[in-house]
Amino acid sequence: MTTLSNNDIAHAIYLVSKDKTNSELHDVNDKVIKFLARRRLLSKTKDILERLNKIINHDNGKIVVKVLSARKLKESPRKELVHFLKERYKAKKIVLVEVLDEKSLGGIRIEVNDEIIDLTAKNKIKKLQEHLTRKI
Amino acid sequence: MSTNYIIENLKREIDNFSSQIKAEKIGHVLEVFDGIAKVSGLSLIKSSEMVTFPNGEIGVALNLEEDTIGVIILDDFSKIKEGDEVKATGKILEVPVSDNIIGRVVNALGVEIDGKGTIKADKTYPIEKVAPGVITRLSVSEPVSTGVKVIDSIIPIGRGQRELIIGDRQTGKTAIAIDTILNQKGQNMICVYVSIGQKDSKLRKIQTRLEKGGTMAYTIIVSAGSSEPAPLSYIAPYTGVSIAEYFMDQGKDVLIIYDDLSKHAIAYREISLLLRRPPGREAFPGDVFYLHSRLLERACRRNKEYGGGSITALPIVETQAGDVTAYIPTNVISITDGQIFLETDLFYKGIRPAVNVGLSVSRVGSNAQIKAMKKVAGTLKLDLAQYRELEAFSQFGSDLDNATKQQLERGKRAVEVLKQPQYAPMVVERQVVVLYALVKGYMDDISIDKIKEFEEGLINYTENNAKKFYKEVLETKTWSEKSEEELKKAIGDFKNNFLKS
Numbered sequence: 001m002t003t004l005s006n007n008d009i010a011h012a013i014y015l016v017s018k019d020k021t022n023s024e025l026h027d028v029n030d031k032v033i034k035f036l037a038r039r040r041l042l043s044k045t046k047d048i049l050e051r052l053n054k055i056i057n058h059d060n061g062k063i064v065v066k067v068l069s070a071r072k073l074k075e076s077p078r079k080e081l082v083h084f085l086k087e088r089y090k091a092k093k094i095v096l097v098e099v100l101d102e103k104s105l106g107g108i109r110i111e112v113n114d115e116i117i118d119l120t121a122k123n124k125i126k127k128l129q130e131h132l133t134r135k136i
Numbered sequence: 137m138s139t140n141y142i143i144e145n146l147k148r149e150i151d152n153f154s155s156q157i158k159a160e161k162i163g164h165v166l167e168v169f170d171g172i173a174k175v176s177g178l179s180l181i182k183s184s185e186m187v188t189f190p191n192g193e194i195g196v197a198l199n200l201e202e203d204t205i206g207v208i209i210l211d212d213f214s215k216i217k218e219g220d221e222v223k224a225t226g227k228i229l230e231v232p233v234s235d236n237i238i239g240r241v242v243n244a245l246g247v248e249i250d251g252k253g254t255i256k257a258d259k260t261y262p263i264e265k266v267a268p269g270v271i272t273r274l275s276v277s278e279p280v281s282t283g284v285k286v287i288d289s290i291i292p293i294g295r296g297q298r299e300l301i302i303g304d305r306q307t308g309k310t311a312i313a314i315d316t317i318l319n320q321k322g323q324n325m326i327c328v329y330v331s332i333g334q335k336d337s338k339l340r341k342i343q344t345r346l347e348k349g350g351t352m353a354y355t356i357i358v359s360a361g362s363s364e365p366a367p368l369s370y371i372a373p374y375t376g377v378s379i380a381e382y383f384m385d386q387g388k389d390v391l392i393i394y395d396d397l398s399k400h401a402i403a404y405r406e407i408s409l410l411l412r413r414p415p416g417r418e419a420f421p422g423d424v425f426y427l428h429s430r431l432l433e434r435a436c437r438r439n440k441e442y443g444g445g446s447i448t449a450l451p452i453v454e455t456q457a458g459d460v461t462a463y464i465p466t467n468v469i470s471i472t473d474g475q476i477f478l479e480t481d482l483f484y485k486g487i488r489p490a491v492n493v494g495l496s497v498s499r500v501g502s503n504a505q506i507k508a509m510k511k512v513a514g515t516l517k518l519d520l521a522q523y524r525e526l527e528a529f530s531q532f533g534s535d536l537d538n539a540t541k542q543q544l545e546r547g548k549r550a551v552e553v554l555k556q557p558q559y560a561p562m563v564v565e566r567q568v569v570v571l572y573a574l575v576k577g578y579m580d581d582i583s584i585d586k587i588k589e590f591e592e593g594l595i596n597y598t599e600n601n602a603k604k605f606y607k608e609v610l611e612t613k614t615w616s617e618k619s620e621e622e623l624k625k626a627i628g629d630f631k632n633n634f635l636k637s
Contacts (some may be wrong), residue, residue, distance in 0.1 A: 005202055099630070114177035117159045127155045 006044055010051035011041075014059075043087030066111040068099045068120070073108075085112070165189075166204060168216050171365040172410045173207045175222045184264055186225045191215050193221070194245070196229055196367070197412045198583040199234040206411045208367035228264055231375050232257030233382040239352040240328065241343060244360040244372040246379070250343075261382055264375040266434035276441040277475075280391060280448050280505040283319030283561020284312060284489055286554040289513040289571055290520070291476055291496045294504025295389050296388050296437025296446040296484045300468055302453045302460065303478030304467040307490050309452045312476065313393045314342060317448065318349045319561035320391060323584055328392040330376035333362045333369045333399030345559070345625060362399075369403035374393040377434045377447065384438070384445035392435070396452035397428060401464045418463045428464075429471050474498035487555060493520055507614035508568045513606065516550060523547020542580070549579045552587040565609045566595050569602075578627050582634070594630055 018079050035136050057064065065085055067073065073081070082094045091110060105121035141394055163177030166502050174193060178187070187195045193216060199206030209216065211230075231246035234257040241250035276294035293299045300307045301477055317327045329338050329346075339359055346355055356379060360372035373394050380390040394400070401424055408421035428451075435449035453468050458479065462467065469475055472513050474497045483490035505513065521544050530536060530544060553574050556562070562570075573579055582590050601605060605619040605626075613624075 007202060022172050089260050114160050114161055114163055114179055117157070119157060127148065128153055131153045132149055 001012075004039075006047045007051050010042070010048050010055055013048070020057060061090075063089050063091040063093070063112060064095045064097060066097045066099060068101050068104060068109040068111070068127055070100070070102050070104050070106050070120075072100065073098060081110075085110070095104045144169060149232045152623070157586040159228075162222075163187075163205070163218040165218055165222060166214060167218060168209075168213055170410050171209050171213055171367050172407070173209055173216060173222070175205050176203060177209055177223065178224050179207055182228070184228050186227050187227060187231045188223050189216050190220050190546055195284060196371075197224075198407070199413070204233070208370070208411075209365070209599060210367050210371065213365070217528050227420050228262050229371065230260035230262050232377050233261050235354055236316040237379060239356070240355060241357040242357065242375075242613070244364075245373055249359065249417075257576075258519060259382070261378040264376070264432065265381065265428075267430065268436045268438060272438050272442040274437045276464040276500045278389075278437075278446075278505050278507060279384070279564075280316070280325070281319055281323060281564050282312070282316040283563070284315055284565050285556055285562060285570070286489060286491045286493065287312070287476060288505075288564060288567055289509060289516055289554075290493055291474065291491070292501035292505040292513075293363055293447050293448065293450075293498060294437075294501045296435065297448040297474070297500055297504070298432050298451065298472040299498060299501070300433045300451050300475040301395055301455060301478070302455060302465060302475050303490070304458055304480050306455045306457055306559070307453070307478035307480055307483050308488060310338075310342070310395055311426060312478075313395060313450055313452065314345060314360040315559065315561050316391065317355060317393070318559060319563075320354065321349075322387060325354065326343050326374050326380075326390045326474050327351070327389060328380050329355060329357045329575065330373050330392065330394050331357065331359045331361070332372050332394065332396060333337070333360065333403060334395065336361045336363065342566055342623075349417055350557070357400075359424070366403040366406040369400060370407055373397070373400055373431050377431060377449075380447045382515050383435065384447050386446040389446045391448045393432075393450065393452065393472055394451040396454050397468055398464050403429065403488050414615070418585050425467050425471075428468055432468075432471050456553075475596045486552060488558075489556060491554075494524060506564065507608075508558055508609045509564060511614070512568060512571040512575050516571055519543070519546050519575065523550065533603070545580060546577070548584055549582070549587060550574060552584055553579070553591060555588075565606045566599075568609055569598050569605070571593065572623065576624075578631055583630075590631075590634055594627065597625045597633075598623065601629070 001065055013032055020028060036045065045105070063085065078096070082096065085094050087093065103122065107119050107120040109123070110117045161178055161180060163175040166176050168173040175187070178197070181197050181200065182510065183197065183200055185197050187197055189195060193209055193211035193213065195207040195209045197205045197207050207222070222500040228347065232255065233246070235254050236257065236522055239247055240252065240255060253347070278295045280295055282288055282293060287293065299313055303309050313329070314571045317329065320327055320504065329342070333343070339357070339361065343357060358372055376392055376394070380392045383390050401420060404424060404427055405420050409415060409419065415423045432451060433451055435447045437446035438444055451468060452473065452504040454467050454554050455462065456467055460466070460477070464582045477492045477495040479492045482488070482492060502553045521547070526540060526544055527547065530540070553570060573594060579587060602623045605615060605623040608615050608619045
């Protein structure tokens with residue numbers, strides 16, 4: 001028997017519940033829960049839901065972006081950033097999750113899925129250290 | 137050095153520094169064990185792409201799964217923790233190469249380990265490369281002189297050939313390889329010795345021996361010792377052949393020795409099983425044939441239009457109790473262009489090098505043999521084959537006719553002549569003279585225990601009294617009737633003196 005990955009299950013749930021009315025959804029949810037219980041997959045629901053979320057986001061052109069900065073972002077740079085991210089990732093909607101980290105010293109660090117763009121002062125200093133201590 | 141000088145230098149360095157902004161692909165370590173890391177993320181990574189860990193450790197992505205990747209770690213993995221950031225580099229693994237590497241001992245990543253300072257290198261070569269295609273190749277036609285009589289005469293090796301050295305432990309496999317390196321002095325050959333999973337004491341012994349023989353002027357040692365993690369043993373031969381390719385690209389001839397590929401396969405098996413790849417025969421993974429074929433296929437001889445140069449490969453495989461039908465030996469036998477089969481029985485009978493002439497073959501090397509050697513080797517092969525046949529037969533009856541007796545005697549002498557001590561390679565002209573004396577029957581009435589003495593004396597005498605013959609073989613690779621007469625006379629004279637004394 002081939003094993004089902006969490007991603008496959010999330011994808012299946014997404015496909016069956018797509019374009020359904022509220023009453024139909026209730027029925028679908030019921031069936032999904034029963035399926036998960038029968039296959040003893042309830043412990044994996046957290047991961048499945050996360051994946052489902054990602055699939056829905058992907059389909060709606062929504063991207064969750066984690067922004068790490070030393071100080072809180074002001075309105076105009078934030079707008080500029082959202083505009084840049086929309087262009088770069090061809091997304092319709094950007095959800096910014098802002099995290100404050102004083103250790104980054106300055107600048108911002110953008111994390112999108114498994115890509116990072118590190119523009120913090122901390123990173124630059126680290127690069128400079130690597131440059132100065134490199135073997136010649 | 138004044139403080140000002142240091143400050144000025146620092147200022148200049150900082151001025152020159154510019155950091156480029158780029159998007160990096162990252163993942164996170166899920167688990168680490170036995171030189172393997174499972175990493176999440178890195179969704180667009182390529183197979184065998186290099187990744188880096190926070191402390192600068194290097195890894196290679198081998199398993200690409202749905203949402204994790206399996207990475208082999210090519211450094212100390214004890215500092216890597218769960219949750220560490222892993223960066224993709226977009227490159228496949230590379231080793232630094234330069235002419236300065238000659239005479240050095242490096243590890244599987246091309247970093248020096250002999251304590252003679254860093255090796256300056258301006259170029260890097262990827263360790264995995266597709267082997268040269270048919271159009272760029274040339275057939276094997278130039279000899280590699282190993283200096284071992286039995287090999288140069290009966291199982292000749294050509295430049296660009298892949299000849300397997302196979303045998304049980306302690307049968308002299310490495311000895312043949314080392315003798316071959318020793319004999320490459322002045323032969324316009326660069327040697328790469330790749331030590332895979334060997335004891336460091338053995339490597340040190342080999343290194344000392346090579347240094348003593350003055351061979352480090354053209355030799356590179358690549359070592360992945362048995363105390364290092366399996367991933368390093370796995371990549372060491374590829375590193376070796378990349379270094380060899382660097383020299384081949386300059387049009388040079390290179391000899392590479394893999395000592396040994398059974399340990400390489402075992403290291404790969406370890407990695408594969410840890411990566412949870414399904415085990416097959418003898419628990420080796422399914423692609424162990426490809427593991428060796430893609431490595432040995434990189435040995436080749438390129439034609440002039442593509443820069444010339446060649447890589448001759450001498451892989452070594454260790455068998456268990458002479459079993460050549462095990463998985464790895466059969467694989468490597470079928471990949472290579474012939475094998476030199478060494479036997480424990482022969483070794484303890486005192487026949488050293490313990491080459492089993494019946495089972496050893498060279499599929500392409502005879503084209504590379506020089507003409508002079510071909511003339512004597514043809515008869516020698518026949519003599520030995522007949523001897524083997526009669527040897528078994530003669531044990532049943534004592535009444536043998538004269539012709540049979542003579543053949544037996546000739547065979548015994550041939551076996552005796554082909555014995556050779558370790559670290560004493562012989563140049564091809566001398567080999568020709570000795571074998572000429574043997575196959576033309578000059579040794580038939582010398583008693584067997586005197587053969588070695590006769591051989592030594594003969595070389596000394598003929599070198600002084602048949603100079604023309606030596607010179608002719610060296611220059612034209614064959615001999616004329618005139619110089620043959622000179623040699624015949626010299627051998628005859630020497631024999632008369634020898635028998636009198």
